[in-house]
Amino acid sequence: MIENRDTPFLRNKVYLFLVLAVIGTTLFSWFNLNSLLIMLLIVCRLVDGRRPLHRVRMAFTNKYFLAYLAIFLIEAMGLLYTHDLYTAYKHVESKATLVAIPFLFCSGAFTDRKGYRQFLWGYCLLLAGTGLFCLAVAGYRYGQTGNTDVFFYHPLTEVIGVNAVFFSEYVVIALLLLLSPAAAPMGGSAKGGAGVDDGRTRRVRAGGGGGRREKRQARTARLRAGLIVFFSGLMILLASKLLLVMLVIIFLFNLGMRARVRLTAWAILGLTVLVVLVTGVLALTRNPVEERYQDMFRNDWQYGGSIHFSSDAVFSGVQLRLLMWRFADEILDEQHAWLIGVSAGDSQRLLDEKYRAANMPFVSLGYNFHNQFIEILVRSGILGLCVFLAALGMLVELTRRTGTMEAWFVLLSMVLLAMTESTLEMQHTLFAFCFFPLMVARRLTRSSGSLRGSWRRREAHGS
Structure with a gap:
C-alpha cells in the first residue's frame, strides 16, 4: 500500500x-x-x-x-x-x-x-x-x-x-x-x-547503560x-x-x-x-x-412559565440554559424553520430579540444557546x-x-x-x-x- x-x-x-x-x-x-x-x-x-x-x-x-x-x-x-x-x-x-x-x-x-x-x-x-x-x-x-x-x-x-x-x-x-x-x-x-x-532492557543494563x-x-x-x-x-x-x-x-x-x-x-x-x-x-x-x-440547589423551574422578567430576577446557569432552549423552540416555530433552520447569520439576532422581549438586559447580546445540538x-x-x-x-x-x-x-x-x-x-x-x-x-x-x-x-x- x-x-x-x-x-x-x-x-x-x-x-x-x-x-x-x-x-x-x-x-x-x-x-x-x-x-x-x-x-x-x-x-x-x-x-x-x-x-x-x-x-x-x-x-x-x-x-x-x-x-x-x-x-x-x-x-x-x-x-x-x-x-x-x-x-x-x-x-x-x-x-x-x-x-x-x-x-x-x-x-x-x-x-x-x-x-x-x-x-x-x-x-x-x-x-x-x-x-x-x-x-x-x-x-x-x-x-x-x-x-x-x-x-x-x-x-x-x-x-x-x-x-x-x-x-x-x-x-x-x-x-x-x-x-x-x-x-x-x-x-x-x-x-x-x-x-x-x-x-532488550536487561541487555542494556548488562552493557553498563542501565543506570542512565x-x-x-x-x-x-x-x-x-x-x-x-x-x-x-x-x-x-x-x-x-x-x-x-x-x-x-x-x-x-x-x-x-x-x-x-x-x-x-x-x-x-x-x-x-x-x-x-x-x-x-x-x-x-x-x-x-x-x-x-x-x-445546583436552586429551583431551576421557578421561571419555567414566565415570558417577562423583573429587572432584579436572578438566574442560575441551569435556569438560563432552560430559557435559551425554550427560546430556540419558539424561534423555529415562529420562523417555520424546523427543516433547514434560520441560518447562522440570523440565529443570534433572533435570540437577542427574545432576550429583549423578555426584559433580560443583564444577558449581554451575543450570548448563544449554550448547547451545540440546539x-x-x-x-x-x-x-x-x-x-x-x-x-x-x-x-x-x-x-x-x-x-x-x-x-x-x-x-x-x-x-x-x-x-x-x-x-x-x-x-x-x-x-x-x-x-x-x-x-x-x-x-x-x-x-x-x-x-x-x-x-x-x-x-x-x-x-
Whole structure:
C-alpha cells in the first residue's frame, strides 16, 4: 500500500513544533497568528513527500474527514437563505478549522509511537506553562487588590482570553494522556512504576547503560506524577462542575486499571479523595466560587412559565440554559424553520430579540444557546442536526476501533461539553473537537479510514 511508504508527519521535529505552536496560539487566543500557523501546517502537509494530489485524494476518500467536512458544509448551506450574508459568511469562515485540522490527520500517516510520546509531553508541558502563567498573573493581581477571586474560574484564565470551562477541557485531555500507557516510563518493572522489563532492557543494563536509563525513567515518572497533581489542582481552581465530576470518574476508572497506567492504587485513590474533598469544601464554605456550587440547589423551574422578567430576577446557569432552549423552540416555530433552520447569520439576532422581549438586559447580546445540538438545530434545522449526529456517530465508531480508555473519555468529554456549551462557536473548543479525537486515534488508513490494528497490538505490549 502507498501509506506503508508514508513517513509519519510528526516524525519531522519542525512539524511537531508547528502543531504545538497552533495549540499554544489557540490557548492564548492569538487567533490571527493561529490562522496563519494552521495554513502553514496545511502547506507543509501538502508538500510533505512531494505528493499534494495524493494527500488531497487520501483525505477525500477518508470517511472521518468527510464527517467533519459535512458539518462545515451544512453551516455553509445557510449562506443560501440567510438575511444577513456578512454575518453568515463570518460564521462559515470561522468554521474552516473543521476542514483544515482533519485534513492533517486524514491525508496520510500522521504520527508513530515515538512521535505520539513526543507530542504528549510537549502538549502537557505547554499546558502546564500556560497554567503557571495564569497563576503567576493571578498572584500579581492578588498582591495589588487582595481579592482571592482572581485565583478561581473565569478570572484565572481571563489573562489568556479563554473561558475557564474551555480551558478545563484541555486540562482533562492532558490528564487522560498522562494516565495513558504512552506516558508511562519505558522499561523497568511495573511494580516500580515503569513499563515492562523486556530482554532488550536487561541487555542494556548488562552493557553498563542501565543506570542512565533508570535515572531517565525515574525523572519521567516524577515529572508525570507532578503534572498529574498540578493539573488536578488546576481543575479545582477552574471550578467546572461537569468536568470535575468527569475527572473523579476518570480517576476511579484508572483505580481499577492501575497496572495499565503504572501508578499505585494509593496514588490514584489519594488523587480521587483530594479532588472530592477540596471540591466539597469549595461547595460548602464561603469562598469565591461558592455561588457556582450553590446554583445546583436552586429551583431551576421557578421561571419555567414566565415570558417577562423583573429587572432584579436572578438566574442560575441551569435556569438560563432552560430559557435559551425554550427560546430556540419558539424561534423555529415562529420562523417555520424546523427543516433547514434560520441560518447562522440570523440565529443570534433572533435570540437577542427574545432576550429583549423578555426584559433580560443583564444577558449581554451575543450570548448563544449554550448547547451545540440546539445551536445547530436553530441554524441548520433537523437536517443539520442529523448531519451533526451522524458525524458524532462516525467518531464513536472510530473510538470503538481505537479501543483505548483515553479515546473514549476524550470523546465523552467533548459530547458532554457540547450539551452545556456551544462548543463549535469558539476557536478553543472547535479546535479541540477537531484535533484530539483524531490525535488519540493515532493513524488512519487510506482506504477505509479505520485504525491500523498493528498499532493497538504493539501499544498493548508496550513496544
